[in-house]
Amino acid sequence: MKHPAWIAAAVAVLSSAGVAGAAESAADTETDHVDAVDEGGPRFARLALQPVSPGLGLAQVEADVALAEHLAVSGALAWVLTGPGPGYRASAGAPLFPCSTVFHGLYVHPRATWTRAASASSLGVAATVGYAWTWPVGATSSLGAGLAYTPIATRFEPCLDAAVGWLF
Numbered sequence: 001m002k003h004p005a006w007i008a009a010a011v012a013v014l015s016s017a018g019v020a021g022a023a024e025s026a027a028d029t030e031t032d033h034v035d036a037v038d039e040g041g042p043r044f045a046r047l048a049l050q051p052v053s054p055g056l057g058l059a060q061v062e063a064d065v066a067l068a069e070h071l072a073v074s075g076a077l078a079w080v081l082t083g084p085g086p087g088y089r090a091s092a093g094a095p096l097f098p099c100s101t102v103f104h105g106l107y108v109h110p111r112a113t114w115t116r117a118a119s120a121s122s123l124g125v126a127a128t129v130g131y132a133w134t135w136p137v138g139a140t141s142s143l144g145a146g147l148a149y150t151p152i153a154t155r156f157e158p159c160l161d162a163a164v165g166w167l168f
Contacts, residue, residue, distance in 0.1 A: 046072075046103055046140055048165025057081045062163060064095060066102045071095075074109070080117065087117035091126065103167060104134045107144065115150050124150035128161040138167045 046064040060078035067073055071094060078089040093111025097104065106129075113124040130144015144161035 045168040046165050047168070048140065048142070048163040050161070050163045052160060052162040058089070060089075062165075064103070069101055070097045072097075072102050074111065076111075080115065087115060089113055089115045093126075097132070103140060104132055106130075107132055107142070109144065109146075109161065113148065113150065122151040124148060126159055128159060130161050134167060140165050140167050 044066045046062075048062045048064070050058070050060045050062070058078050058080060060076055062074055062076040064072045064074040074091075074093045074095055076089075076091045076093075078091070080087045080089055091111045091113040093109055095102075095107050095109040097107045099106045108127070108129050110127045111125070113126055115122055115124060126146060126148035128144040128146030130142055132140060132142035134140050141164045142161060146159050146161070147156050148159040149156050
């Protein structure tokens, strides 16, 4: 049986091809498309509200800015509706996303707080652990729980981190 010359040429080309030498690195970015869930996408800031918090005596808005692949800084302003008296709270923290890129996946969020109630003010600390979801259109949500210590209340209190927002 005769073999056409093109089969011999195809076998020669395929058998002489070398192994690809490309390797991915953290500097690589996707060029086929860019959206909110791509590592190379425009996920550098988040603005979020906590819609569940008013039922717990707190109304809060938070802004986060990415510093690195797994780290962001956050700032939040809250209005305290119950507790030792109406007032407000400001907090600053650094959410860490150890298993995924920033604003997506498991996170640990330690923060320092400053609370001003009707008659006093105090510094405190809080930490939550949770999970954040990101949709391709830019919507985001997170759900976490933890503990907070505010000297004005003189005790540890559970805290909930249930936020919805948008990535920019």
